[in-house]
Amino acid sequence: xxxxxxxxxxxxxxxxxxxxxxxxxxxxxxxxxxxxxxxxxxxxxxxxxxxxxxxxxxxxxxxxxxxxxxxxxxxxxxxxxxxxxxxxxxxxxx
Amino acid sequence: xxxxxxxxxxxxxxxxxxxxxxxxxxxxxxxxxxxxxxxxxxxxxxxxxxxxxxxxxxxxxxxxxxxxxxxxxxxxxxxxxxxxxxxxxxxxxxxxxxxxxxxxxxxxxxxxxxxxxxxxxxxxxxxxxxxxxxxxxxxxxxxxxxxxxxxxxxxxxxxxxxxxxxxxxxxxxxxxxxxxxxxxxxxxxxxxxxxxxxxxxxxxxxxxxxxxxxxxxxxxxxxxxxxxxxxxxxxxxxxxxxxxxxxxxxxxxxxxxxxxxxxxxxxxxxxxxxxxxxxxxxxxxxxxxxxxxxxxxxxxxxxxxxxxxxxxxxxxxxxxxxxxxxxxxxxxxxxxxxxxxxxxxxxxxxxxxxxxxxxxxxxxxxxxxxxxxxxxxxxxxxxxxxxxxxxxxxxxxxxxxxxxxxxxxxxxxxxx
Numbered sequence: 001x002x003x004x005x006x007x008x009x010x011x012x013x014x015x016x017x018x019x020x021x022x023x024x025x026x027x028x029x030x031x032x033x034x035x036x037x038x039x040x041x042x043x044x045x046x047x048x049x050x051x052x053x054x055x056x057x058x059x060x061x062x063x064x065x066x067x068x069x070x071x072x073x074x075x076x077x078x079x080x081x082x083x084x085x086x087x088x089x090x091x092x093x094x
Numbered sequence: 095x096x097x098x099x100x101x102x103x104x105x106x107x108x109x110x111x112x113x114x115x116x117x118x119x120x121x122x123x124x125x126x127x128x129x130x131x132x133x134x135x136x137x138x139x140x141x142x143x144x145x146x147x148x149x150x151x152x153x154x155x156x157x158x159x160x161x162x163x164x165x166x167x168x169x170x171x172x173x174x175x176x177x178x179x180x181x182x183x184x185x186x187x188x189x190x191x192x193x194x195x196x197x198x199x200x201x202x203x204x205x206x207x208x209x210x211x212x213x214x215x216x217x218x219x220x221x222x223x224x225x226x227x228x229x230x231x232x233x234x235x236x237x238x239x240x241x242x243x244x245x246x247x248x249x250x251x252x253x254x255x256x257x258x259x260x261x262x263x264x265x266x267x268x269x270x271x272x273x274x275x276x277x278x279x280x281x282x283x284x285x286x287x288x289x290x291x292x293x294x295x296x297x298x299x300x301x302x303x304x305x306x307x308x309x310x311x312x313x314x315x316x317x318x319x320x321x322x323x324x325x326x327x328x329x330x331x332x333x334x335x336x337x338x339x340x341x342x343x344x345x346x347x348x349x350x351x352x353x354x355x356x357x358x359x360x361x362x363x364x365x366x367x368x369x370x371x372x373x374x375x376x377x378x379x380x381x382x383x384x385x386x387x388x389x390x391x392x393x394x395x396x397x398x399x400x401x402x403x404x405x406x407x408x409x410x411x412x413x414x415x416x417x418x419x420x421x422x423x424x425x426x427x428x429x430x431x432x433x434x435x436x437x438x439x440x441x442x443x444x445x446x447x448x449x450x451x452x453x454x455x456x457x458x459x460x461x462x463x464x465x466x467x468x469x470x471x472x473x474x475x476x477x478x479x480x481x482x483x484x485x486x487x488x489x490x491x492x493x494x495x496x497x498x499x500x501x502x503x504x505x506x507x508x509x510x
Contacts (some may be wrong), residue, residue, distance in 0.1 A: 043492040047334035
């Protein structure tokens, strides 16, 4: 797979490390959320067959975190964003 | 029809005109007591043991494609019970004992071959860890043996013992481990279930579940609605897709695992062998091909095919261990979809929906578990309580802090 890095252009997927579903950005507030909310966040997955937003880390590159929209049935990548932009747009990392 | 040596000779003398189709192709009935979703190894074994060991009737197995067309026909056929943790080892040892009597039990030649498995040791720390594992196995009634470097060399003198980075220092062996003809497992269970009146319904995809007042009433399928008192789901690889019909999310990601077979060679590898410094395992089929595999590709996937970097990685593992295979040609590669769970261990449990039961999360260790998985799932379906060897495989174990994490990787499915 080729990942079109927003800054570095086309890069081989081998340069990246996969973390998982991009919902991991939405960590509950540790001071207010209960055990159930953290269980849901950390362990439960939607695991769709089809379009999936996921976190990849460019370990052998610029060490940026990316949010990649990829089809889990065809492996086709349709969108690549910097994770910090996605996180900010969701109101995190102000 | 019972199979026997006499029967084969008699048929040979009469032109093989007496063989019949091995199972029926029934039309689904309006209602069953039990519906098993998934006509793979685990689903067929569940139906077989439900009928045979637990005396249940009115059972149907619903399969989206054809029987045994999923992971039971795509794995590397290894059986073993070399686990460490209390939640796992009794279950896998139960499974290995069932393998040992399986062919007599279901009267089908599954080519169960206890040719032994060795896991190679490359460091002192690894020897300590494997010694602990061997002790745990022995305490649970399984067999385990620690081999010295010279004992390994006596069997496989051509391994790369003096690799500068990964010298071979010994091995842990389980002599009762081995390989099985994987397709024949599905066929044997299917035939055994069919003979006991189970309806095996192929080309029948489950498209929905009818749930009323928190209780399952049946399933919507591509061949219409089928009612059921109890529904068991055994569709590892697609668990999240099927359980979504019941509104459930699971602690599972689907990943693709590739497997490989080389061209046929003369006898080279007696048993099953794993490389301890990378992820590489290999055995030799009766046709002579080296059957091997390694890591999953590492990203969510429902495509039954992987990518080239993992093929390179697996080949490197093989070359580090066995430089002699350097000029062997690869014959085929293929992929299967794994339910990768959050701790690397499976689930056999009830769900919050009454009458709906779940079996899945087998990661890439499901094949060896087939008989025990079927037995324990049938036990749960018939008696509403878990089999004594499968009490730890709960769906809520992450919430309760009772993970069964053999590798100690935490909630990172692609690392198990």
